[in-house]
Amino acid sequence: MTIKLYCFGESGNAYKAALTLELAGMDWEPTFVDFFNGETRGSDYRTDINPMGEAPVMVEGDVRLTQSGVIQDYVVERTGRLGGGTDQRREILRWILWDNHKLSGQAGMTRFLMNFLPEDKRPAEVIGFMQGRLKAAYEVLDAHLGSRDWIVGDDVTIADLSCCGYLYYPEPFGFDRADWPNIDAWLDRIAALPGWKHPYDLMPRSKPEAG
Amino acid sequence: MTIKLYCFGESGNAYKAALTLELAGMDWEPTFVDFFNGETRGSDYRTDINPMGEAPVMVEGDVRLTQSGVIQDYVVERTGRLGGGTDQRREILRWILWDNHKLSGQAGMTRFLMNFLPEDKRPAEVIGFMQGRLKAAYEVLDAHLGSRDWIVGDDVTIADLSCCGYLYYPEPFGFDRADWPNIDAWLDRIAALPGWKHPYDLMPRSKPEAG
Numbered sequence: 001m002t003i004k005l006y007c008f009g010e011s012g013n014a015y016k017a018a019l020t021l022e023l024a025g026m027d028w029e030p031t032f033v034d035f036f037n038g039e040t041r042g043s044d045y046r047t048d049i050n051p052m053g054e055a056p057v058m059v060e061g062d063v064r065l066t067q068s069g070v071i072q073d074y075v076v077e078r079t080g081r082l083g084g085g086t087d088q089r090r091e092i093l094r095w096i097l098w099d100n101h102k103l104s105g106q107a108g109m110t111r112f113l114m115n116f117l118p119e120d121k122r123p124a125e126v127i128g129f130m131q132g133r134l135k136a137a138y139e140v141l142d143a144h145l146g147s148r149d150w151i152v153g154d155d156v157t158i159a160d161l162s163c164c165g166y167l168y169y170p171e172p173f174g175f176d177r178a179d180w181p182n183i184d185a186w187l188d189r190i191a192a193l194p195g196w197k198h199p200y201d202l203m204p205r206s207k208p209e210a211g
Numbered sequence: 212m213t214i215k216l217y218c219f220g221e222s223g224n225a226y227k228a229a230l231t232l233e234l235a236g237m238d239w240e241p242t243f244v245d246f247f248n249g250e251t252r253g254s255d256y257r258t259d260i261n262p263m264g265e266a267p268v269m270v271e272g273d274v275r276l277t278q279s280g281v282i283q284d285y286v287v288e289r290t291g292r293l294g295g296g297t298d299q300r301r302e303i304l305r306w307i308l309w310d311n312h313k314l315s316g317q318a319g320m321t322r323f324l325m326n327f328l329p330e331d332k333r334p335a336e337v338i339g340f341m342q343g344r345l346k347a348a349y350e351v352l353d354a355h356l357g358s359r360d361w362i363v364g365d366d367v368t369i370a371d372l373s374c375c376g377y378l379y380y381p382e383p384f385g386f387d388r389a390d391w392p393n394i395d396a397w398l399d400r401i402a403a404l405p406g407w408k409h410p411y412d413l414m415p416r417s418k419p420e421a422g
Contacts, residue, residue, distance in 0.1 A: 067308040070301050090281050097278045100308050101316045125336035
C-alpha cells in the first residue's frame, strides 16, 4: 500500500517526514496541502485530516499520524532504518525535541514572516528577535558538529533529518551556511546520501513562482 | 540512589520533569540552577552540565539526560507509570512534540519577556505576536479536552504533564484560565492528583520576590 503524506514543498516540517520516508526506501506519495490558500486553517482539514491544523500528516491504511517526529519514529519502526542503535533512541529524541522547539520551530516561523507575508506586513521587531534566538540555536548545532559527522552516533539518523528541515531552502531567513562551517559540511553530507532530494524536488510547491 | 534534577522554579520545562518524577514516586531532589544570573549561559554549565545551555538536566549515576520530554520518557520506562498503554506511545509523543513547539515553547518565552525582562526592554511587538500564536494553541488544546478528561487515553500521562508545564504560573502572559473552560477543568484534574505540587512548591525559585 502506498503511504500518503499530506504536505507542501515550502514546509520544512513536512520535508523532515518526506525525506525520512524517501531515504528509508518506503513507497509513498505526496498529497498536496494548499497551505497558502488557508487549507490547514479550514474546518474540513481540522475535522478530517488534523485537528492541530498542521502539515505533515501521514496515512497508511488505518494508521494516521501527525507531527514530523512521530512520522519519523514510525518509519524507523517499520523499516529498521535511520534509527541508530537501541542505546541511541533517547539521544535521538533529545535532538528532535530541541529541533522542534529551538531550531525548526523558530526557523520555520522566521522564514514565513520574511518571505511569505506581504512586504508591508512583515513584523521587523519579531523577525529581529527571532533571528537572535536562532543564532543561539545555530551555535549549539555548529559546536556539536565540530567533532562529529552526524548528530547522534556514527551514521545518519532521524535526528539529522529533523534538524536539517529548514536549512536547504533558498529563501532568506538569516541563516547563511558560510557562517557555520560545521553545519555547512554536515548539510553536504546529508545531501550526498543516495536518494537525497531538495524539498522542492520532493514535494509539490504552493508558490512555485516565489523563487 | 537519589536522582538529581538541575532545575529552577520559574522554568516550566523543568516543572514538566519534576512533576513527572514526583507523581511517578521516584526518589529525586532538585539542584538549583541560577538561570537569572546567567548560569546556563556560562561555559562551566555548557561544558559540564548541558551543551544546549538549558534546564532541566537529570542525573542518575552515569545517566545524564536533557530535554524534559526525554526525562519523562525515562521515568516512564523506569517506573511503568504515566506512559499510558503501549498503543498510546506515539499519540503521547505527538502531543509532547506539539507542546514543545506550539504551547510551552511559546508560552515560556512570552512569560519571560513579559515578566523577567526589565520593563523598558520588553518587546511589545514580539509579545503581541506571540500571544496571537499562543491563542491558536490554546484553541487546539481546549477543543481536544472538550470531550475527554486526559490528553491521551483514559488516564493522566506525560502528555498532560508536558502540556500543563507553564499553565499554573501566576505571572501574566496572556493566558487566562477563565477563557478556556476545558483547559481550566483539566488543570484542576491534574492538580487533584495525589502528590501534585505547584511549580513554586516543587523547585527552588530564582526570584522569590517576584510574586
